[in-house]
Amino acid sequence: MTPGTRTLISPAALARPRGKALYWTVFTAVVVLFALAFLFPVYWMVTGALKSPDEVARTPPTLLPEHWHPGGYTDAWELMELPRHLGNTLVQAAGAWAFQLVFCTAAAYSLSKLRPAFGKVVLGGILATLMVPAQALVVPKYLTVADLPLIHTNLLNDPLAVWLPAVANAFNLYLLKRFFDQLPRDVLEAAEIDGAGKLRVLWSVVLPMSRPVLGVVSIFALVAVWQDFLWPLMVFSDTGEQPISVALVQLSQNVQLTVLIAAMVIASIPMVALFLVFQRHIIAGIGAGSTKG
Amino acid sequence: MTKTAERRPVAHPPVPPPPTPAPAGRRRRRLADQARAYGFLLGGLLCFALFSWYPAIRAVVISFQKYTPGSPPEWAGTANFTRVLDDPEFADAWRNTLVFTLLALLIGFAIPFVLALVLNELRHAKAFFRVVVYLPVMIPPVVSALLWKWFYDPGAGLANEALRVVHLPTSHWTNGTGTALVSLVLVATWANMGGTVLVYLAALQSIPGELYEAAELDGASLLQRVRHVTVPQTRFVILMLMLLQIIATMQVFTEPFVITGGGPENSTVTVLYLIYKYAFLYNDFGGACALSVMLLVLLGAFSALYLRLTRTEGDT
Numbered sequence: 001m002t003p004g005t006r007t008l009i010s011p012a013a014l015a016r017p018r019g020k021a022l023y024w025t026v027f028t029a030v031v032v033l034f035a036l037a038f039l040f041p042v043y044w045m046v047t048g049a050l051k052s053p054d055e056v057a058r059t060p061p062t063l064l065p066e067h068w069h070p071g072g073y074t075d076a077w078e079l080m081e082l083p084r085h086l087g088n089t090l091v092q093a094a095g096a097w098a099f100q101l102v103f104c105t106a107a108a109y110s111l112s113k114l115r116p117a118f119g120k121v122v123l124g125g126i127l128a129t130l131m132v133p134a135q136a137l138v139v140p141k142y143l144t145v146a147d148l149p150l151i152h153t154n155l156l157n158d159p160l161a162v163w164l165p166a167v168a169n170a171f172n173l174y175l176l177k178r179f180f181d182q183l184p185r186d187v188l189e190a191a192e193i194d195g196a197g198k199l200r201v202l203w204s205v206v207l208p209m210s211r212p213v214l215g216v217v218s219i220f221a222l223v224a225v226w227q228d229f230l231w232p233l234m235v236f237s238d239t240g241e242q243p244i245s246v247a248l249v250q251l252s253q254n255v256q257l258t259v260l261i262a263a264m265v266i267a268s269i270p271m272v273a274l275f276l277v278f279q280r281h282i283i284a285g286i287g288a289g290s291t292k293g
Numbered sequence: 294m295t296k297t298a299e300r301r302p303v304a305h306p307p308v309p310p311p312p313t314p315a316p317a318g319r320r321r322r323r324l325a326d327q328a329r330a331y332g333f334l335l336g337g338l339l340c341f342a343l344f345s346w347y348p349a350i351r352a353v354v355i356s357f358q359k360y361t362p363g364s365p366p367e368w369a370g371t372a373n374f375t376r377v378l379d380d381p382e383f384a385d386a387w388r389n390t391l392v393f394t395l396l397a398l399l400i401g402f403a404i405p406f407v408l409a410l411v412l413n414e415l416r417h418a419k420a421f422f423r424v425v426v427y428l429p430v431m432i433p434p435v436v437s438a439l440l441w442k443w444f445y446d447p448g449a450g451l452a453n454e455a456l457r458v459v460h461l462p463t464s465h466w467t468n469g470t471g472t473a474l475v476s477l478v479l480v481a482t483w484a485n486m487g488g489t490v491l492v493y494l495a496a497l498q499s500i501p502g503e504l505y506e507a508a509e510l511d512g513a514s515l516l517q518r519v520r521h522v523t524v525p526q527t528r529f530v531i532l533m534l535m536l537l538q539i540i541a542t543m544q545v546f547t548e549p550f551v552i553t554g555g556g557p558e559n560s561t562v563t564v565l566y567l568i569y570k571y572a573f574l575y576n577d578f579g580g581a582c583a584l585s586v587m588l589l590v591l592l593g594a595f596s597a598l599y600l601r602l603t604r605t606e607g608d609t
Contacts, residue, residue: 006407006496006502006503006505006506007413007414007500007505008345008410008413008414008505008519008522008523009414009515010505010506014416021299023414023415023416025517026411026414026415026487026561027415027417027418028413030411030415030422031418034422034425034426035425036430037483037485038425038426038428039425039446040426040482040488041429041440041451042428042432044451045440048443052334056449056450057448057449059448059454060454060457061449061451063310072318073399074378090429092422102336103336103337104338106333106334106336106337107333107334107336107337108337109333109337110330110331110332110333110334111334114326114329114330114333115325115326115330115331116327116330116334119330121366122334122338125341126341128351129341129345129346129477130596130600131593131594131596131597131600132345132349132589132593132596133540133543133544133588133589133592133593134544134584135544135546136352136565136584136588137348137349137352137542137566137589138568138569138585139352139568139572139582140347140348140349140351140352140355140579140582141344141348141582142350143348143351143355143362143578144343144347144351144570146362148343149343149347162457164340164343164344164400165340165344167336167337167340167341167344168337168340168341168343168344170345170607173487185573187451192462198329198333202333208296220517221430226433227433228549229434229546229547229550229551230546230565230569232571234569238544241550244433245433245434245435246435248435248436248439248448249435249439249551250575251379252439252551256451260439263437264436264440267433267436268431268432271431271432271433272428272431272432274431275424275427275428275431276424278371279420279423282427283396283423283424283427283491286427286488286491286495287491287492287494291497
């Protein structure tokens with residue numbers, strides 16, 4: 001927002017002494033409210049993991065750990081096999097991202113620039129899936145993954161069970177197609193006149209011009225897999241293959257509270273770090289694409 | 294870009310206007326174009342067919358079958374639907390889901406709107422507020438669910454401790470049949486509010502300032518300005534988010550599964566949770582699909598409404 005932009009309250013009203021006092025009161029109240037509502041729970045989690053098991057169960061609780069026990073974190077790392085589960089999540093997320101980038105980009109490019117016969121029908125069928133809430137279809141999707149039609153392969157406990165369904169993401173595909181639609185046709189045609197094939201045009205002309213949308217799609221793809229719970233809970237019954245989200249819930253009953261809390265902190269770090277690094281892009285993206293809630 | 298510009302003159306001379314090819318050649322060329330177009334499309338198309346279109350059809354088919362993995366399915370008529378409808382948990386699950394959705398609308402809607410309204414007036418630390426409000430969204434949902442489960446702990450939980458600090462009576466939170474659902478709504482609101490606030494903020498910033506100036510000249514008070522300028526100007530976004538939120542909250546699963554396990558006394562069993570139970574606890578995939586179809590029809594109607602609204606708005 002530019003400094004001069006007028007909002008609900010006029011700058012003149014804010015410049016008056018009473019307006020100023022009121023503004024700073026509200027400002028302080030909001031800062032305190034935000035700190036209590038959003039930062040304090042996170043603080044409580046990070047420090048809770050540093051307390052001893054006795055201290056964490058004490059009432060009234062201590063605001064600061066009396067003695068620092070980083071042992072909670074090391075125990076979580078080893079007892080709950082966090083490296084393995086974090087690794088599983090990473091493999092699942094990275095694969096889903098790669099599959100989506102390759103197949104969604106290729107399909108969006110074809111629908112946008114190559115005029116396939118029945119392209120409108122295909123696009124309609126893809127957009128129709130936006131109306132079908134994903135979670136309502138998990139059971140038939142699970143049955144499909146457990147026994148793929150025609151080739152009768154079982155993908156359960158295989159990362160492919162996450163990678164392949166991730167490609168069927170109508171929102172990301174549509175985002176890419178809309179972006180490709182806006183690319184100037186004469187630039188692509190110029191490349192073709194120079195003798196570039198379709199793949200070459202996609203790789204050397206379309207993709208370099210599409211960096212912003214590729215970034216948005218990448219973040220959506222990574223976050224979706226990292227945060228998912230119900231689908232991996234269904235398809236990874238094998239403990240060794242479970243991502244961190246499923247493993248946390250499955251193990252939550254069998255470990256000490258401080259160890260569990262430490263594991264929760266560790267599980268949150270990658271996405272929070274991603275957010276802090278790309279916060280400007282993510283926040284701008286949410287504001288711009290208000291269609292996604 | 295410079296590369297193509299350099300190469301263009303070289304490529305130009307040898308491109309004579311192609312002599313009109315024989316019909317057979319043109320057809321072959323068109324076939325080759327189509328083959329190439331579908332080559333690019335194939336991977337995505339297969340995934341959509343396998344994991345979106347086929348499961349949607351299958352949900353309907355299996356809902357009329359007696360289906361056990363491994364043995365050939367038998368037709369069951371409407372037996373799955375009647376069995377599911379007779380299940381006492383069915384009414385519980387739908388009631389809980391609807392109440393959850395309604396409460397999420399009341400709590401998770403008024404609060405972000407007011408918050409966005411206030412944030413839009415603040416001239417300092419803008420980036421800080423946006424990052425902090427969105428932070429819970431980036432924490433994995435499983436972690437926020439486990440975190441709040443700990444907060445709601447009747448013993449050393451933070452929630453009751455906070456009530457004690459301000460001398461209020463403590464609550465059973467997720468352990469009371471009357472309070473469990475509301476407690477879960479609070480978790481979902483805390484975890485998801487950031488996105489709503491940011492979308493509202495974007496909408497508020499698109500309101501032309503002259504409207505407020507004109508209203509002020511006409512003597513409109515602060516509340517009147519909110520009522521007659523802000524709300525009408527953001528009505529479309531409000532409606533959109535409301536529909537999206539209904540669609541999302543009707544599919545709630547993680548919070549009840551992780552925090553309460555559907556209890557106490559089924560007071561937090563949701564429709565999706567019941568679907569999960571039918572499939573993985575009772576091994577009754579026919580019943581699970583019958584339930585899925587019901588959820589699908591209801592949510593599909595909401596989605597259709599959402600898409601229609603966005604399309605008509607896009608046209609104007």
